[in-house]
Amino acid sequence: MRLALLQLEGIAKRFGAIEALRGVSLDIQAGEVIGLMGDNGAGKSTLVKIIAGNFPASDGTIRIDGTAQHFHKPIDARAAGVEIVYQDLALCDNLTAAANVFLGRELRRRVGPFKILDARAMYERAGALFKELKSETRPRDMVRRMSGGQRQAVAIARTRLSEAKIVLMDEPTAAISVRQVAEVLELIRRMKSHNTAVILISHRMPDVFAVCDRIVVLRRGAKVADKSIAASSPEEVTGLITGAIHAA
Amino acid sequence: MRHDAPTDPRGGGGATAGVAIDDIVELRERGWWQILLANQAFWVTVALIAICAVMSYIAPTAFATTENLYNITRNFAFVGIMALGMTVVIITGGIDLSVGSIMGVVAIVAGLILQAGYSWWMAMLAGLATGIVAGAVNGWLVAYVKLSPFVVTLGMLSIARSLAIVLSQNKMIYEFGPDAEIVFAIGGGAILGIANPVWMMLILTAVFALILNLTTWGRHIYAIGGNEQAARLTGVPVDRVKLQAYIVCAFMAALSSVMIIGWQGSAINALGQGYELRVIASTVIGGANLMGGEGGAFGALIGAALIEVIRNSLLMAGVDANWQGAFVGIFIILAVLLEKLRGRRRD
Numbered sequence: 001m002r003l004a005l006l007q008l009e010g011i012a013k014r015f016g017a018i019e020a021l022r023g024v025s026l027d028i029q030a031g032e033v034i035g036l037m038g039d040n041g042a043g044k045s046t047l048v049k050i051i052a053g054n055f056p057a058s059d060g061t062i063r064i065d066g067t068a069q070h071f072h073k074p075i076d077a078r079a080a081g082v083e084i085v086y087q088d089l090a091l092c093d094n095l096t097a098a099a100n101v102f103l104g105r106e107l108r109r110r111v112g113p114f115k116i117l118d119a120r121a122m123y124e125r126a127g128a129l130f131k132e133l134k135s136e137t138r139p140r141d142m143v144r145r146m147s148g149g150q151r152q153a154v155a156i157a158r159t160r161l162s163e164a165k166i167v168l169m170d171e172p173t174a175a176i177s178v179r180q181v182a183e184v185l186e187l188i189r190r191m192k193s194h195n196t197a198v199i200l201i202s203h204r205m206p207d208v209f210a211v212c213d214r215i216v217v218l219r220r221g222a223k224v225a226d227k228s229i230a231a232s233s234p235e236e237v238t239g240l241i242t243g244a245i246h247a248a
Numbered sequence: 249m250r251h252d253a254p255t256d257p258r259g260g261g262g263a264t265a266g267v268a269i270d271d272i273v274e275l276r277e278r279g280w281w282q283i284l285l286a287n288q289a290f291w292v293t294v295a296l297i298a299i300c301a302v303m304s305y306i307a308p309t310a311f312a313t314t315e316n317l318y319n320i321t322r323n324f325a326f327v328g329i330m331a332l333g334m335t336v337v338i339i340t341g342g343i344d345l346s347v348g349s350i351m352g353v354v355a356i357v358a359g360l361i362l363q364a365g366y367s368w369w370m371a372m373l374a375g376l377a378t379g380i381v382a383g384a385v386n387g388w389l390v391a392y393v394k395l396s397p398f399v400v401t402l403g404m405l406s407i408a409r410s411l412a413i414v415l416s417q418n419k420m421i422y423e424f425g426p427d428a429e430i431v432f433a434i435g436g437g438a439i440l441g442i443a444n445p446v447w448m449m450l451i452l453t454a455v456f457a458l459i460l461n462l463t464t465w466g467r468h469i470y471a472i473g474g475n476e477q478a479a480r481l482t483g484v485p486v487d488r489v490k491l492q493a494y495i496v497c498a499f500m501a502a503l504s505s506v507m508i509i510g511w512q513g514s515a516i517n518a519l520g521q522g523y524e525l526r527v528i529a530s531t532v533i534g535g536a537n538l539m540g541g542e543g544g545a546f547g548a549l550i551g552a553a554l555i556e557v558i559r560n561s562l563l564m565a566g567v568d569a570n571w572q573g574a575f576v577g578i579f580i581i582l583a584v585l586l587e588k589l590r591g592r593r594r595d
Contacts (some may be wrong), residue, residue: 051264074481076376077416086351089478090477090478092470092474092475092478092479094470094541094542099467103478103482103483104479105482114463115464116463117467235274
């Protein structure tokens with residue numbers, strides 16, 4: 001078997017007396033799209049935050065390309081090739097779309113002894129990314145005035161910037177129009193075709209079944225299912241999430 | 249575009265959509281003219297020009313004289329310089345109430361060193377260093393200890409003023425030692441008919457405008473004010489940038505202070521009392537948003553200018569100068585009201 005791109009081994013997380021995750025193990029290959037499902041409080045967000053470096057696991061190891069990782073800050077995870085699209089998108093309303101895409105890794109050019117922002121290059125690159133996303137997002141527009149779908153495109157364009165190996169998406173299709181959902185799903189397929197691994201957290205069963213290769217269900221902090229989409233069904237997954245079906 | 253865009257992504261229409269998106273990349277949401285009309289600093293400039301025109305018409309022999317314009321510009325230069333630093337802090341969503349007191353303690357430190365007979369540059373460096381230390385304390389407590397900027401700088405307002413009084417033993421310092429003439433020339437002199445502090449303000453305004461608009465640091469200042477959490481998540485060194493913002497703000501107050509003692513020829517521990525309000529008023533009138541994320545260098549300058557021109561005009565009109573506070577207060581409230589109205593239209 002191929003070495004997994006991302007390997008989670010016995011990941012546990014305790015917040016005081018609360019066990020949010022009880023030893024979750026998971027292997028993900030490059031170019032694989034995983035649907036991570038579970039009810040509220042099942043531990044999805046906690047797991048994603050551990051992979052993204054928001055906080056460390058209480059127990060267990062994360063390996064990327066076989067190397068054990070110790071993330072202390074999101075920037076550590078980013079350096080290892082993990083990008084996350086936050087549910088609230090983490091955008092600055094007072095900046096342009098391009099400024100948001102490049103936030104924290106601005107392109108600069110040298111003018112004499114100074115290094116200044118290379119606005120033109122950022123507009124062009126952001127424009128190219130939006131074009132790749134087939135999104136009508138204009139790089140020079142303020143995010144404040146954008147629709148939900150356009151904001152989503154800005155947040156997703158960010159992950160494309162670094163050619164991330166693993167992209168975590170927290171409910172990307174929760175609050176956008178039908179047309180934009182189709183666009184986001186198309187983007188996920190595009191990432192897959194670039195050999196990027198995607199972990200999609202979603203409550204929307206049709207989205208998961210449309211783009212994912214494999215589905216992982218968490219219940220009360222434990223993994224209760226990890227199987228190919230082809231071998232499952234929305235009914236089974238619903239049962240697994242609610243606990244009507246114990247495990248699969 | 250919205251209607252003729254093909255809905256079939258695999259169809260021959262893909263190229264058409266591509267061209268259309270290329271066009272969009274170059275588009276701006278609003279033209280330059282519309283951006284200008286939505287800019288508060290622009291409207292304040294219009295108001296300023298209108299007041300100057302009216303005053304020149306009413307009192308041509310008093311207002312529009314070289315001497316009066318020299319005085320007006322020099323008077324607001326000190327506040328203008330401080331307003332630049334304040335703008336940076338306010339854009340991050342913070343506030344610095346301690347700038348007036350920092351001015352006071354810096355003046356006393358520089359004054360004491362001059363009085364002891366040391367050279368002008370040692371006094372100025374010591375003054376500037378005092379400002380940096382005060383700003384670093386403010387910034388550290390705000391950025392790393394995560395205390396509210398309002399409370400921290402209110403504390404510093406009290407501490408710095410008290411230090412100024414203690415250090416000066418509550419005496420005025422007017423004996424500036426062997427380098428007195430140099431200090432007077434720096435703060436009180438003029439080049440090409442324009443007072444030195446005015447030159448300094450103009451140059452610093454240009455520098456701040458460039459830094460805020462063209463550097464990564466400037467971009468991060470705006471990002472922190474827009475959404476601090478987002479800035480943090482995307483890897484902006486939020487704490488460090490905030491610390492630096494408070495240092496810059498206090499440094500500007502110190503710079504203004506070492507200039508003003510040269511102009512006034514003395515250092516008193518009450519220097520800068522009440523300046524924090526005028527400085528904050530200048531930035532807010534110039535379009536800085538107290539909620540963070542908005543503001544600019546030119547706005548700081550123009551806000552300071554408007555307050556001084558109004559004060560000057562009131563004096564000329566024979567109105568008791570004590571009304572100035574009331575007018576400044578009204579202008580602050582109007583500026584915030586204007587911001588709220590603009591915000592409402594935006595949403």
